[in-house]
Amino acid sequence: MTVTSAASGTVQPSGGLPLAVDLSGVHKSFGHVRAVNGVDLKIVSGEIVAILGPNGAGKTSTIDIILGLSHPGAGSVSVYGMSPRHAIDRGLISAVMQTGGLLRDLTVYETVEYTASLFAHSQSPREVLQRAGITEIADRRVGKCSGGEQQRLRFAMALMSDPELLVLDEPTTGMDVEGRRNFWAAIRKDAELGRTVLFATHYLEEADAYADRIVLLRRGRVVADGTASEIKAMAAGRTVRATLAGASEAMLRDVPGADQVEIRGETVLIHSRDSDATARYLLTQTAAKDLEVAARGIEDAFIALTGDDAEPAAPVAGVAR
Amino acid sequence: MTSTAPIDLSNRRAPGFGAFNLTALKLEIRRLARNRRTILISIVVPVVFFLAFGLNRSYDTQTAGSGNVSAFVMISLALYGAVLATTFGGAMVSLERAQGWSRQLRLTPLSPVAYIAIKVLTALVLGACSVAAVYLAGVLTHKPSMPVDVWIETGLCVWIGSLLFAAFGLFLGYMLPSENVMQFLGFILGLLSLIGGVFIPVSQFAHTIQDIAKFTPLYGLNQLVHAPLLGGSVPWTWPVNVVAWLIIFGGGAVWRFRKDTARV
Numbered sequence: 353m354t355v356t357s358a359a360s361g362t363v364q365p366s367g368g369l370p371l372a373v374d375l376s377g378v379h380k381s382f383g384h385v386r387a388v389n390g391v392d393l394k395i396v397s398g399e400i401v402a403i404l405g406p407n408g409a410g411k412t413s414t415i416d417i418i419l420g421l422s423h424p425g426a427g428s429v430s431v432y433g434m435s436p437r438h439a440i441d442r443g444l445i446s447a448v449m450q451t452g453g454l455l456r457d458l459t460v461y462e463t464v465e466y467t468a469s470l471f472a473h474s475q476s477p478r479e480v481l482q483r484a485g486i487t488e489i490a491d492r493r494v495g496k497c498s499g500g501e502q503q504r505l506r507f508a509m510a511l512m513s514d515p516e517l518l519v520l521d522e523p524t525t526g527m528d529v530e531g532r533r534n535f536w537a538a539i540r541k542d543a544e545l546g547r548t549v550l551f552a553t554h555y556l557e558e559a560d561a562y563a564d565r566i567v568l569l570r571r572g573r574v575v576a577d578g579t580a581s582e583i584k585a586m587a588a589g590r591t592v593r594a595t596l597a598g599a600s601e602a603m604l605r606d607v608p609g610a611d612q613v614e615i616r617g618e619t620v621l622i623h624s625r626d627s628d629a630t631a632r633y634l635l636t637q638t639a640a641k642d643l644e645v646a647a648r649g650i651e652d653a654f655i656a657l658t659g660d661d662a663e664p665a666a667p668v669a670g671v672a673r
Numbered sequence: 674m675t676s677t678a679p680i681d682l683s684n685r686r687a688p689g690f691g692a693f694n695l696t697a698l699k700l701e702i703r704r705l706a707r708n709r710r711t712i713l714i715s716i717v718v719p720v721v722f723f724l725a726f727g728l729n730r731s732y733d734t735q736t737a738g739s740g741n742v743s744a745f746v747m748i749s750l751a752l753y754g755a756v757l758a759t760t761f762g763g764a765m766v767s768l769e770r771a772q773g774w775s776r777q778l779r780l781t782p783l784s785p786v787a788y789i790a791i792k793v794l795t796a797l798v799l800g801a802c803s804v805a806a807v808y809l810a811g812v813l814t815h816k817p818s819m820p821v822d823v824w825i826e827t828g829l830c831v832w833i834g835s836l837l838f839a840a841f842g843l844f845l846g847y848m849l850p851s852e853n854v855m856q857f858l859g860f861i862l863g864l865l866s867l868i869g870g871v872f873i874p875v876s877q878f879a880h881t882i883q884d885i886a887k888f889t890p891l892y893g894l895n896q897l898v899h900a901p902l903l904g905g906s907v908p909w910t911w912p913v914n915v916v917a918w919l920i921i922f923g924g925g926a927v928w929r930f931r932k933d934t935a936r937v
Contacts (some may be wrong), residue, residue, distance in 0.1 A: 370682075419780060420779075421776070421779060422778075432827075433682075433684060436801050438687075440686035440690075440779075440781065440782060441782060442682070442685035442686060442687055442782075443685060443782070444682070444685055446780060447778070449776070449780075450772070452771065452772060452773025452776065452777070453772075453773040453774060453776060453777030454772065454774065454777070455704065455769065455772060455774050456772065457704050457707055457708070458700065458704060462700055462703070465696060466696070466697055466700050468696075469692075469694045469696035469700075469782045470686060470688065470692040470697065470778075470781040470782055471692070471781070471782060472685075472686050472687060472688040472689075472782070473684075473685075474687075490836070507828070510900040516682075519805045595795065598769065655763075
């Protein structure tokens with residue numbers, strides 16, 4: 353971990369509590385393909401973390417390792433201080449997978465009842481159906497449910513053991529906008545109760561909107577790790593805009609953090625790699641007013657960090673490894 | 674959202690018996706009962722066969738051991754039904770794998786052994802229904818005749834013996850990926866029943882065919898389930914046939930199952 357922000361720098365477990373997820377130096381190869389190539393990831397209880405990356409970045413492979421569905425070739429994995437299998441046996445961790453995993457000939461209620469029967473402690477099926485928002489289709493056969501309804505059923509199944517950590521692997525693939533919004537509303541509401549959530553996605557807006565912290569994967573490596581705004585800033589910097597009469601380009605170039613400057617009449621635009629320093633300087637050392645700081649879209653950050661021309665060895669803005 | 678409520682892991686425990694439980698068993702039986710084709714083939718068809726072939730005018734007067742020929746045919750068709758039922762019950766794993774359910778179960782405490790136990794018990798419940806249906810048809814038609822203890826003994830032999838085919842169903846269910854596995858199995862079981870002497874006694878086959886028949890999976894079992902009715906000594910080749918095939922099917926199921934659940 354190299355990010356030192358308030359949101360994601362709290363990697364040390366407080367009060368001796370084990371980390372929700374602790375991956376260190378995890379490698380996983382399939383033949384010659386290195387799906388996971390040295391991932392370190394520490395997640396503390398209560399975080400909502402997105403693993404963001406293009407297809408083939410190693411998201412699903414990483415999640416399978418956390419869930420104990422596959423073994424890392426090298427490195428170590430622990431979930432709440434124990435092996436994934438033990439954590440699953442104790443109902444500490446559960447997952448919503450992308451597709452499949454449902455029996456078409458059971459009803460929605462029976463599916464949840466079946467799942468409940470497999471845990472030492474489980475919640476009431478009725479209550480969980482309600483939390484997943486599928487009470488009204490409880491008696492419907494799974495095979496007759498829409499994709500969105502099936503996904504909410506998977507969510508209900510995952511809630512059955514009242515897990516500490518909920519893992520979602522591209523949970524909204526194939527859903528329409530409405531279904532996606534409803535699904536995330538249910539997840540968000542659930543997470544307010546303190547559940548730790550880890551989800552993989554290649555939808556940038558999803559990571560941006562629902563995660564406290566984004567871990568950007570590229571070719572099996574973590575290329576950035578921080579809050580959504582940090583990720584945006586680290587790839588693209590921010591644009592600081594202010595009204596400043598009589599500014600010269602030479603003067604603006606000396607402003608801390610400035611990369612590029614532009615003067616449009618009384619308006620100055622400074623593209624900055626450290627917008628805080630730039631803004632502080634402008635407001636305290638110059639007559640600048642009407643100051644605005646704008647991030648580039650996360651999409652730009654995403655492309656900048658995961659594109660093939662990005663050099664992972666070169667730290668971007670000093671925050672990514 | 675990062676409020677870290679203290680979590681207590683000490684009250685989290687794993688379920689006993691690898692999460693084997695009666696609710697899951699109940700739901701599995703319900704699933705099997707919902708499958709109309711399975712019920713038709715493994716319960717209705719054997720009863721219809723019995724009504725068609727077991728009630729021949731001369732069968733209630735012709736003796737067979739301590740009973741009559743009608744009873745002999747009834748036992749054969751109960752075996753046929755039970756074998757279909759348990760094979761289908763075991764082969765359901767094929768559909769579950771195709772639907773990703775097996776993978777989903779790996780995210781629960783259910784142990785692979787407990788899962789197999791649930792599958793085998795479900796298959797045995799359907800097998801018992803099949804035997805009961807054919808025997809009930811026998812009782813209602815008043816044709817089959819044998820001592821009460823032989824009714825019970827043969828019924829139990831058929832039912833317990835059909836366990837061999839639960840292993841067969843699991844083996845093929847793990848091996849065959851397609852959704853057409855049921856039709857394929859229906860065909861295979863028809864052939865095995867024919868060559869194993871379930872429909873026509875092996876003694877009526879040509880000599881070469883008889884020799885081959887003795888090595889097929891239904892031969893030993895078919896002979897053994899009729900033994901309580903026919904009396905006489907039991908040659909060692911019958912139980913050896915059953916045990917050998919149990920080792921083959923059971924071993925095959927364990928082998929494929931390990932391959933299926935192995936973590937990559």
